[in-house]
Amino acid sequence: MVHFLASAAAPTAAALAGVCVSGCDSLDDNRIPALNVQILLNNPGLWNTYGVSGYGEYREFIRQTGTPSNFFFSETTYTGFGGVLLFMGMDPFSAGDVVPLAYDLACPVECRENIRVVIDAATLEAVCPVCGSHYDVAMGGGAPTAGPALTGSVRYGLQRYKANQSGGGYVITR
Secondary structure, three states: OOOOOOOOOOHHHHHHHHHHHHHOEEEEOOOOOOOOOEEEEOOHHHHHHHHHOOOEEEEEEEHHHHHHOOOOOOOOOOEEEEEEEEEEEEOOOOOEEEEEEEEEEOOOOOOOOOOOEEOOOOOOOOEEOOOOOOEEEOOOEEEEEEEEEHOOOOOOOOEEEEEEEEOEEEEOOO
């Protein structure tokens, strides 16, 4: 708790204390390279085939590996650095509705495009198979919950992408 003093220097001291406290608890969710993201699932047929509809459902889009194997990757389809994780969860930055959420699959601790998080079906967390970091993709916006991403000198969260409703489906973008 910050206490305010009656002196003229009090607002400056209080402001500095607030900046120091908030700076110590920062989350870096922009560590991986900023590459283009565009996945068009903007009609009901595409969304029903490749989208997610129930809480906890997820799908991965990785252009480099052709995942999903039956998805048509056009010249204008981009899947970020490590691929895109499309997950049906609760958006902590809005009213908390169950909506499609999108994250880069690359672990921000490892910061390599071929080291991707995987979903633990029991906890609905994304887990890095190399460093062991856990991320809350269901309700925490990709924030770390365990491992080096949480306990290191800098906390790392998953890179978030936008899932915007469009034409009976969604478009995933940066």
